[in-house]
Amino acid sequence: MARIRTVKPEFWSSEQVMECSPMARLLFIGLWNFCDDAGNHVASAKTVKAEIFPGDDISSSDVQRMLDELSSNSLIAFYTNGDKDYLHVTGWEKHQKIDRPTYKHPEFSVGGRRGLVESSPPEGNGREGNGEEGKELSSLRSDSSLQLALTSDQAPAARVPKAERIHQIAVDAQAAYNAVLARPHGLLPACTVLNKPRIKAVEKALPTVRQLCLRLFGSEKVTPQFWVLYFETAADDDFHAGRQPGGAGHENWKPDFEYLLREGVIAKLADRALSEVAA
Known part of the structure; x- marks a missing residue:
């Protein structure tokens, strides 16, 4: 079920948002309405197209390209649960404040990500998470x-x-x-x-x-x-x-x-x- 979401003023000046095409930005905001209260949604271009662009001459492949654009600019992350693919709006808690959340899709977790994926805008609002300290690492193979x-x-x-x-x-x-x-x-x-x-x-x-x-x-x-x-x-x-x-x-x-x-x-x-x- 669709939800009422908020768009903060700083969204428009986020440098990672500005890296996206105008249509991808619109898609990104549209996703917020259809994600569950944890910021998760099925990673189906056909479903996203039907929800956000139901009356527009935009193909599912166009939507997939926009989703990939959002992913490459650290705005969404793809993940897999079982045999089904999902997407997560990274930094969801920075975008939305929800008092009584309900969840529809499987929880997003680091281990469930698909491939190399990104996080939410580090350069848009100046707030970033940090890796746990005290780990001794020697290479990406660690x-x-x-x-x-x-x-x-x-x-x-x-x-x-x-x-x-x-x-x-x-x-x-x-x-x-x-x-x-x-x-x-x-x-x-x-x-x-x-x-x-x-x-x-x-x-x-x-x-x-x-x-x-x-x-x-x-x-x-x-x-x-x-x-x-x-x-x-x-x-x-x-x-x-x-x-x-x-x-x-x-x-x-x-x-x-x-x-x-x-x-x-x-x-x-x-x-x-x-x-x-x-x-």
Whole structure:
């Protein structure tokens, strides 16, 4: 049954919401009306289309693309319960205040997520969950990394400008890369200058990185801990650590900081590492 929901003014200035197309934003708000009081809904494009766009010339495949767009921008997360797929509006408690909730769909949990999924807007309202501290992690393959839980008793952090947040994430990535992979500890060239192209490379990698942080820590906040895990994972691979030369004509080429920040490289190393954990 549909519910009356509220849209807060800060929704429109959320940077992750602004990354979405106008139709995807409308779909996102529409989902709130049809999610249960825990923010869950069946992950069926046909059902969503019938509920939100019943009289519009919009196909189920169009709706699925919009759902994927919301997922890639950390606004919903897909999960599976039994043999059925669901979606969860991440950060639901930030969007809605419900006095007497009733639940229709299975509970969303970290272990039930499907693939690499995202959390709610970290840059829209300045409030993010943090991973449980005190865990010793060595790479994305670490079983303990998958057991970190989202904590909810943290006070809201002060809003920091986007450029400053991205710069700090880049500083954390640079420090982890140099400590794990760069000479003299490793074999790769050090990242000594954090210039605009390198900061931009970090920014471009953030959608994938946020997905991984949510999968590993239960929050899409990008922490220094993530970069240590990621570069430790790269260090386990002969090619990405610089121990194995490139192909013909590239024998002297080695990966560097910017190469390892490519979204395709991050996704490939993560897929391999997390597949080994699940095996």
